[in-house]
Amino acid sequence: MGMEVRIAKTAGFCWGVRRTVDRVMEVAGAASNPVVTLGPIIHNPQAVERMRAQGVGTVQAVAEVERGTTVVVRTHGAIRSELQAAKERGLSVVDGTCPYVKYPQAMARRLSGEGYHVVVVGDAAHAEVKGVLSYAEGPCTVVKPGGPIPEIDAKRVAVLAQTTCIGAEFERVVGALALRHREVRAVNTICNDTDERQADARQLASEVDAVVVVGGKNSANTRHLAELCRQIQPRTWHVETEEELQPGWFEGCKVVGLSAGASTPDWVVEGVAARLRSLPA
Known part of the structure; x- marks a missing residue:
């Protein structure tokens, strides 16, 4: 027994990842030109390998992409300057960014524009966080889950979270900052x-x-x-x-x-x- x-x-697969993977396969099946993803489409080597077998390549930067290639933005999103570079080169871009990742990107842009110092609770080396930071128009700080919370020279702070952040960590950072700064704006961007x-x-x-x-x-x-x-x-x-x-x-x-x-x-x-x-x- x-x-x-x-x-x-x-x-x-969550809804966002399934949506992006389906979109990549749809584009790869219909395109007569090469298709690449900007970074691994998702953080799963087996899925990336299966896509490679379907003819979908992976590049780390737009500069590597040859003319006539369709570029798919991965689930985690992309750095704003890379998207701009693709647009300037006239490349065909398919945006596979999960809508739940677009939210912190939009909030980073809006709140930094309103004068808040943006704090993101997450991993600074992660593609999603790099993308979110690229949309901020002012100073930003990344606080690693479980790590120390640095001193921030700002009266107004806005706190966002990497979509996969553990809720207790977001709560810890928001609580600590609330005692240090005159105004703390917490926007819970953790994915449901x-x-x-x-x-x-x-x-x-x-x-x-x-x-x-x-x-x-x-x-x-x-x-x-x-x-x-x-x-x-x-x-x-x-x-x-x-x-x-x-x-x-x-x-x-x-x-x-x-x-x-x-x-x-x-x-x-x-x-x-x-x-x-x-x-x-």
Whole structure:
């Protein structure tokens, strides 16, 4: 008798990622010219590789793109100057930015224009945060989740969040800044899917003997899911595919929970679930 596998109802592609991936495949199928994505379309190596097999390439900068190529902006959005460069070169651009990412971009532009010092709670090295910062028209500060909150020389501060930020971290930063500055404007730009997915994962972790979180090792939201689950269920593992699963991890387990990041394709989740079910309980 194999182990029971409980899959979180929010496991796998979120609405925004599915929308972008479908758009890329639609463009690739209809285009007679080359199609590339500006950076990896999503943070999942298996999905990127499958697209490459369909003829969709990846570039890191518009300067690398040859004339006549269609450029697709990835789910995380792009730096404003890169979009401008594509426009100036006359390249065909398909905007695959998730609407939930466009919101913090718009708010960074608007609030900085109103004189606020913009603070983004997130990872400064992440493509989404780089894109959001590029829309600000004044000074910005990035506060890393769990990290120190620097002194900011401003009376008016506006706080935004990376869409995959953990809610408690956004709350911590807003609360700390509220005591330091005369005015703090908090705009919760955390994606609803992120909140729901994290709540599902926490609930699941409390009900099972072990948890497997599936998704790219370079996916911020997947790493956050694994961190949250590990706080509740220490036997939590983050894998990209079923090949990484080790039977020894599940000794004595009868029920295993399975969650997956927003950029994890359904077929990868199903592959991990099938392998788990084949392991002896």
